[in-house]
Amino acid sequence: MAAPALARCMARTGVLPLGQAWGRAPRLPPSPLPAQRRAFSNNKVLVELDESAGVATMKFKSPPVNSLSLDFLTEFCISLEKLENDRACRGVILTSAVPKIFSSGLDITEMCGKSTEHYAEFWRAVQEMWLRLYSSNMVTVAAVNGSSPAGGCLIALTCDYRIMAENPKFSIGLNEAQLGIVAPFWFKDTFVNVVGHRVAESSLQLGSLHSAPEAHRIGLVDELVPEEKLKDRATAVMQQWLALPDHARQLTKTMMRKAVLDRLVAHREEDVQNFISFISKESIQKSLRMYMEMLKKKKS
Numbered sequence: 001m002a003a004p005a006l007a008r009c010m011a012r013t014g015v016l017p018l019g020q021a022w023g024r025a026p027r028l029p030p031s032p033l034p035a036q037r038r039a040f041s042n043n044k045v046l047v048e049l050d051e052s053a054g055v056a057t058m059k060f061k062s063p064p065v066n067s068l069s070l071d072f073l074t075e076f077c078i079s080l081e082k083l084e085n086d087r088a089c090r091g092v093i094l095t096s097a098v099p100k101i102f103s104s105g106l107d108i109t110e111m112c113g114k115s116t117e118h119y120a121e122f123w124r125a126v127q128e129m130w131l132r133l134y135s136s137n138m139v140t141v142a143a144v145n146g147s148s149p150a151g152g153c154l155i156a157l158t159c160d161y162r163i164m165a166e167n168p169k170f171s172i173g174l175n176e177a178q179l180g181i182v183a184p185f186w187f188k189d190t191f192v193n194v195v196g197h198r199v200a201e202s203s204l205q206l207g208s209l210h211s212a213p214e215a216h217r218i219g220l221v222d223e224l225v226p227e228e229k230l231k232d233r234a235t236a237v238m239q240q241w242l243a244l245p246d247h248a249r250q251l252t253k254t255m256m257r258k259a260v261l262d263r264l265v266a267h268r269e270e271d272v273q274n275f276i277s278f279i280s281k282e283s284i285q286k287s288l289r290m291y292m293e294m295l296k297k298k299k300s
């Protein structure tokens with residue numbers, strides 16, 4: 001199904017028509033086939049699968065800043081679903097093909113001056129991305145090779161493990177407060193599960209963007225490595241995680257994440273309505289427009 005048709009279907013039903021995002025049967029190990037590499041790509045996400053290792057790399061390629069537009073989110077979910085259903089794939093490394101940027105977060109233009117129907121469709125796609133990634137049976141490793149504000153940080157937080165390039169220019173964090181908006185409860189829950197309540201509380205209130213060393217110090221990322229070693233390190237970490245039996249690791253992951261996942265699943269439509277009423281406020285629209293203007297001015 002083409003991305004726009006799929007997006008419409010997601011808007012109608014709230015889920016991708018490819019299967020449920022949570023509560024799947026555990027994955028089986030891949031069959032011992034000869035070493036093989038496969039790649040598939042749509043417009044914004046490139047996937048390379050190394051079948052011998054059972055590991056895929058998903059590269060975001062939506063220049064200039066990998067913003068999470070409706071199209072991006074739809075393609076992301078399709079790619080993840082394909083891998084989830086592929087017995088040859090047990091782990092996925094998420095990274096960026098755009099230099100210096102992992103992802104600039106939700107596409108602000110999707111949240112400005114659009115219809116209620118559009119906001120609902122967009123927000124369901126954001127929820128879907130998070131539900132699928134947080135509940136994935138695969139091992140998920142974020143190789144953060146650039147700045148990663150807000151929704152970009154959420155993607156990294158949603159993975160099992162985060163490795164960041166130790167470039168002092170790269171920053172990461174849930175900076176929503178700086179835009180005059182509020183991170184939803186499930187962004188907050190994911191953040192708390194990684195860094196703990198106290199750090200999350202101050203970081204969220206201040207809308208902090210943390211430099212790579214600071215992010216490592218507060219536990220937002222698990223490791224820092226020189227940029228040129230990021231790929232190899234992500235592959236090595238993946239191998240360590242895949243050395244464990246899938247079923248034990250998957251059941252443990254489910255146990256750790258279930259309460260947070262269930263909370264959104266139980267309140268999904270309410271969360272969509274909250275988003276619509278919040279984002280439609282004139283004061284919020286004004287804040288977002290000013291923020292976009294500030295980004296543009298910064299360039300000139």
Ligand SMILES: CC/C=C\C/C=C\C/C=C\CCC/C=C/C(=O)SCCNC(=O)CCNC(=O)[C@H](O)C(C)(C)COP(=O)(O)OP(=O)(O)OC[C@H]1O[C@@H](n2cnc3c(N)ncnc32)[C@H](O)[C@@H]1OP(=O)(O)O
Pocket residue numbers: 064065067068101103104105106107108109147149150151152175176179181182183184185274275278279292295296299
């Ligand atoms: C009581 C209430 C309770 C509950 C509330 C209910 C619901 C919640 C409501 C809302 C929740 C929303 C949650 C939102 C999450 C988000 O992710 S918001 C997005 C936050 N993102 C950012 O703040 C990042 C902004 N961008 C940057 O800081 C920089 O662009 C960068 C560091 C990523 C890259 O810097 P540069 O390389 O210097 O690139 P430029 O700044 O020149 O950007 C190039 C180009 O891209 C445009 N752009 C950048 N980011 C975005 C974006 N996120 N969306 C759309 N467009 C973006 C930028 O404007 C430039 O455009 P042009 O000028 O070239 O046209």
